[in-house]
Amino acid sequence: SSAIETSAMSITEYNGGGILAMAGKNCVAIASDRRYGVQFQTMATDKNKLYKMHDKLYIGLAGLATDQATFHEKLKFRLAMYSLREERDIKPASFGKLVSTLLYERRFGPYFCEPVIAGLDSANEPYLFASDFIGAPLIPDMDSNGFVVAGTSSEQLFGMCESMWRPGLDPEELFETISQCLLAGSDRDCLAGWGGTVHVICPDKVITRTLRGRMD
């Protein structure tokens, strides 16, 4: 049926989106855009792409929306089983390995989603993780480039983060920096944008804010 035609876009660009995470001093922030689109048409402007795993661990999923949802459901299940068995919350580093393994399990029929993980470990040191859709990990060096990005606007976000990030940001400065990077980065990507959601994870609380950007 003609309704199901797709143009020559890659499957990871079918829905679009941009996710980034940044590290500060004893805090991390993770941010995503809010567009839910089907190829070139925007269907909704309040899609949630950031998922809370526990109080100090958030994951953002970019890529095909159905695989984001399916993969998140798998992770939620695995984490629930983990916390029942181990009677504690999972460490961010272990969670990163878990995500990597789960994605590689589907090496020859992959989930088309790219994860970005932001968390605080038990010493409240920031942890960042990103991978491609088959689980190749990227854990950045916190002293020189404490940020990770994913999604259709990843190149724009890389450029913004490279110029604006510096080590040792406190929560408010981190929020400002990550917000400006997200908004500027997704402005130039037609498949991402329509505002943003930011979670700043501090040792005692999580600050969640919604950004209003160019709504186009």
Place this chain on the structure above:
Amino acid sequence: MDTVISLIGRNFGILAIDTISPRSIVIMKKDLNKCVEIGKNKYLIVSGLPGDVSQFTDFIQKSVQLNSLKTGIPFSTHSVANFVRKELSECLRKNPVKVNLTILGFDDSIGPSLYFIDYLGNLQRMNYCVQGHASLLVFSLLDRHFKKEMDIKPAIGLLVKCIGVLKNRFLINQVGFLIKIIDSKGCRSVGIL
């Protein structure tokens, strides 16, 4: 290609759905009711490849009914939507089904809710939604004129505007649009525009 325009108002959900059944260049039936009732307070509208549509609709309707008989608990709209999403996402990599769905329901605890699920299994809860090629013409009209918590008369007025645009500019003559409402009293048909 089916057109479904649905929106949420104050304690009700309303939808307009076209009533033609086309095959190639011919309209086979002009008064087809494409809304399927699930329980007493949910509508499911499925569109896409004809065989997949009838098979998937029956499957969902009967599965939900079976589950609510087994457990004795009637399903909420949120559960039905997530159940459909799960089935579609599992089908995606085994036996793909090319259908898009709109689910409009009313729950006593949360009021009306509207979900759109596309053929890949992307689930999104929305305040208003257009399904089909008509979305290219009608969505922007809804962006401009939709307000939250509308009453029934303004909502029908908005649907009249949307259908007017389609009758004016849409290539396909979708002869009539069936208007249906779901609220705390259940599902009912309002008329044909």
